[in-house]
Structure formats: structure tokens, C-alpha cells
Amino acid sequence: MFDLTLAIVHHVLIFGVFATLLAEFLLLRALTSKEAVARVAAIDQWYGVLATLILIVGFSRAVYAAKGWFYYSHNAFFWAKIATFALIGLISIRPTLVFIRWRRSGTVPDAAAIRPLRMCLHIELSLFVLLLAFAAAMARGYGEF
Numbered sequence: 001m002f003d004l005t006l007a008i009v010h011h012v013l014i015f016g017v018f019a020t021l022l023a024e025f026l027l028l029r030a031l032t033s034k035e036a037v038a039r040v041a042a043i044d045q046w047y048g049v050l051a052t053l054i055l056i057v058g059f060s061r062a063v064y065a066a067k068g069w070f071y072y073s074h075n076a077f078f079w080a081k082i083a084t085f086a087l088i089g090l091i092s093i094r095p096t097l098v099f100i101r102w103r104r105s106g107t108v109p110d111a112a113a114i115r116p117l118r119m120c121l122h123i124e125l126s127l128f129v130l131l132l133a134f135a136a137a138m139a140r141g142y143g144e145f
Helices: 002-030 034-064 068-073 074-103 111-139
Strands: none
Touching: 002 034, 002 111, 034 068, 034 074, 074 111
């Protein structure tokens, strides 16, 4: 039952992270007020919280759940999934810093300032496809070494 609970929580958190990224991406289209900037910054804070929880729950699954650390640590798709998740996190640093700066300064950005952030979010969302593909392959035993 512990394994199932961790799996469910892990999947819900993954969907939550994807939802926050998608919300940021969509809200950046109409960033026309200080309130909208504050809303995007707040959503981005949730992104950080959810991503941290994914790491905690995910590694708990890998270490304590049914398959155990040996299964995951000897799987190329596990490491590809971890690397992709890390890459998504690294790409998210720029938008996070900009959102914080906008909120603190009370600035409402113009289209030129928003464009590179939308590109970052678009790349992050696109990388989720790889993340899911790696997870599916890993769960089925592909990539063992």
C-alpha cells in the first residue's frame, strides 16, 4: 500500500507541476496589470513547492518502494528522466527571477520582455514529453544496465 500511495502522490505532483507551468505560459499572454504579475509570481512559487515535493516523493519511491534503489540506479531511462527534470528546473530559474523582479518593482512588462519567458516556458513544457517517455520506458524495465 505504501508503494501505491507514493506512486499516486508522485503522479499528482507531476500533473501539478505541469499545470502550473501551463498556467504561467497562458497567463503571460495577457500580463497587463500588477495584479496579473503578482498572480503569475504566486503560481511560480507553487511550481517551486511542487517541484521540491516531486523530488522528495520521487526519491522516496526509488529508495523505499517496491522496486528499490538498485532497480532505478541501474536504469539509463531513470537517469535520463532525472537529467530532464533537472534541465527543466534550470530553465525555470530565469522566469522565476524575472517574476520576482517584476513583482517587487511593480512593473508591468511589455511584449518584448515577455517573449523570452514564454520561450523558456514553452521549452519546459515540451521537455515534459521526454520526461513522460523516459518514465514509461523505465517503468517497463527498458534501459537496464
